[in-house]
Amino acid sequence: MADALEQALRDLSAAIDTGPVPDVAPAVLSRLREPPRVERRRPWLRIAIAAVVLALAAALVPDVRTAVADFVRDIPGVVFNTSEKHAPPVPSVPRHVDGSLGGPLGLAHPVTLEAARSAVSFPVVVPQSLGPPDEVYLRGDRAVTMLWRARSGFPALTGTQVGVMIDVLDPESAPLLEKLLYGVAAERLVIDGHEARWIAARHPLLVLDANGIPVEQREAAQTLVIDAGRVTVRIESDLSRDGAVGVARSLH
Amino acid sequence: MDDVDDLDDDVLVRRARDGDVQAYERLIRRYAPIAHRTAVLLAGADADDAVQEAFVKAYAALDRYRGDAPFRPWLLRIVANEARNRRRAERRRAALPVRLEANETASSSGVAAPSPEEEAISAERRTALLGAIQALPERDRRVVTCRYLLELSEIETATVLALPRGTVKSRLSRALARLRSAPALAGYLPEEVADRG
Numbered sequence: 001m002a003d004a005l006e007q008a009l010r011d012l013s014a015a016i017d018t019g020p021v022p023d024v025a026p027a028v029l030s031r032l033r034e035p036p037r038v039e040r041r042r043p044w045l046r047i048a049i050a051a052v053v054l055a056l057a058a059a060l061v062p063d064v065r066t067a068v069a070d071f072v073r074d075i076p077g078v079v080f081n082t083s084e085k086h087a088p089p090v091p092s093v094p095r096h097v098d099g100s101l102g103g104p105l106g107l108a109h110p111v112t113l114e115a116a117r118s119a120v121s122f123p124v125v126v127p128q129s130l131g132p133p134d135e136v137y138l139r140g141d142r143a144v145t146m147l148w149r150a151r152s153g154f155p156a157l158t159g160t161q162v163g164v165m166i167d168v169l170d171p172e173s174a175p176l177l178e179k180l181l182y183g184v185a186a187e188r189l190v191i192d193g194h195e196a197r198w199i200a201a202r203h204p205l206l207v208l209d210a211n212g213i214p215v216e217q218r219e220a221a222q223t224l225v226i227d228a229g230r231v232t233v234r235i236e237s238d239l240s241r242d243g244a245v246g247v248a249r250s251l252h
Numbered sequence: 253m254d255d256v257d258d259l260d261d262d263v264l265v266r267r268a269r270d271g272d273v274q275a276y277e278r279l280i281r282r283y284a285p286i287a288h289r290t291a292v293l294l295a296g297a298d299a300d301d302a303v304q305e306a307f308v309k310a311y312a313a314l315d316r317y318r319g320d321a322p323f324r325p326w327l328l329r330i331v332a333n334e335a336r337n338r339r340r341a342e343r344r345r346a347a348l349p350v351r352l353e354a355n356e357t358a359s360s361s362g363v364a365a366p367s368p369e370e371e372a373i374s375a376e377r378r379t380a381l382l383g384a385i386q387a388l389p390e391r392d393r394r395v396v397t398c399r400y401l402l403e404l405s406e407i408e409t410a411t412v413l414a415l416p417r418g419t420v421k422s423r424l425s426r427a428l429a430r431l432r433s434a435p436a437l438a439g440y441l442p443e444e445v446a447d448r449g
Contacts, residue, residue: 005432009400012378016401017351018292022300025280028307029273074414083337172419174391212336212390 073188075195075225076171077143077232079178079208080186093207093216100135101147104160106216107137116144122170122231129250130164142173142210155238157221164247167234171227177234178206178214179223189224191245196226198241224248261323269314280307283324286402287331290412293397295335296348302334309334325404325411332394332412348386352378384434392427395420 074080093106100110116136117124124144126133133146146166150156154163169176179186184203189196205220224235224244233251235244259278267275287306291299310317310330317326352375385396398409399420406424410417431437 005428006400008377008381009396010403011374012352012381013401013403015353015378016293016382017353018289018299019349019351021285021288022303024284024300024304024307025277027304028280028311029277031304031308032273032276032311076415076419081337083334172391172422174389210389 073195074175075197075227075232077169077173077175077177078225078234079175079212080181080197081178082181082186093218101149101160101162102135102137102145105147105162105165106218107135107145107147110135110137112136113146120144120170122168122172124168125228125231125233125251127166127235127247127250128252129247133166139167139176141170142176143167143169157236157238158219164235164237164239166236166247169232169234171230171232174210174212175208178208179220180204180206187241189245191226191248194226194228196224196245196248198244199223199225200241265314265317265323268311269317276311279323279327283327286324287328290328290331290402291335292350293348293401294332294394295338298338299335299349302338303331306331306334321411322408325408328402328404328408328412329414348382350382352382380436381431384431384436387434387436388427388430392423392430395423396427396431399424 095106096103096108098108100107102108102110111119113124113126113133113136116138119138120141124146126146130148134149135147137145137147139145144167146168147162148154148164148166150161150163156163157165167177179199181199181203184199184201187198187200189198200222202219202221203223205218206214207216209215221236221238222241222244224241224247226233226235226248228251233248235247237244237247239247261279261282264275264279268279284303284307287303288299291302291306295302306327310327313330317323385393385401388396394413395409395415398404398412399406404412406417406420409415410420413420415423
């Protein structure tokens, strides 16, 4: 149905002049020539490293496929920014000292799981291995955050009493979170057919408004992010990769 | 220099991956125009930087380009990511540095030689439409930009924005619905569209 609006959009496209195209080739080529590409000169080393990584991964977690990537693809709802350039620092999340688990994480106004479920359009999945969450927060209509109190096997995240924090995000909404991963390795996993990323180190985490503008920042612990299809799930805890994968597998 | 302009992307990618910088230069020259347009329309400022950086990163990532998807959207995804990072770094939405050509007669009427009045109306209409696109929520704006202003296919749009194809479809139809009911466009679209949005 090529209607008038679509026709108008095509007309607009034809009329838009984005200005002269700069000749970037010389600059790009000189940058390519500057530092000789070490890995191209030593393909055997790359192959050996890849083989070791794959063998280790296969040995440790037989049905988790893995690849280390420096160009990390986003998962709907979560932006992985590996660029050296990123937003200038934004205010840290305001901490609420109100005795709640979420206060130190800048979360306020907890709701019940049922209330959260009826407030959002996506399914709020909960890992059965953890039982019901201790606190639940709505992040607008874009995500629901659930917290579990620290306990044996689930040590508290720095500065909190929280053992596990799980965000369930609407993949259809503008991304709520951006991870700044410059210099931090992100590992691509496929968990039971679902794309996932494992970030094994602490990293800055930005909260974005609907236009993608950062509004808050805090330091996040190691995190697993899974594209679970109808939702994206982000699991932050002190768990090992396999521990986090186990929690993800029990999502229901 | 032999003429390789009619060589397939895949051939050039393979040569570039094997260290043939001239083959990569051909790819740069082939795709710099659409890369530039993508960066300008998705990000606004700093497009030149974003394009340059994207071509450097794409070269470093060639080993991971497997050729199961076409090169163009694969490259444009890197451009779009670079552009977005830069735009975010600015933390504000600047006006697009584009010019609307007044003399472009791709008008919907299709009749020859529009009068000056008709020219003025279509220029005004284009300005309003571009403004309405800019006012869309980011996720909708990006899909409309890829699909209509960059004239990418649905599959290419999905690749460039790293979205499932179904999501591109649903966002696009939502975005078009939003545009149809945009107050800024009232009176600028033909009536059957403005009225039944």
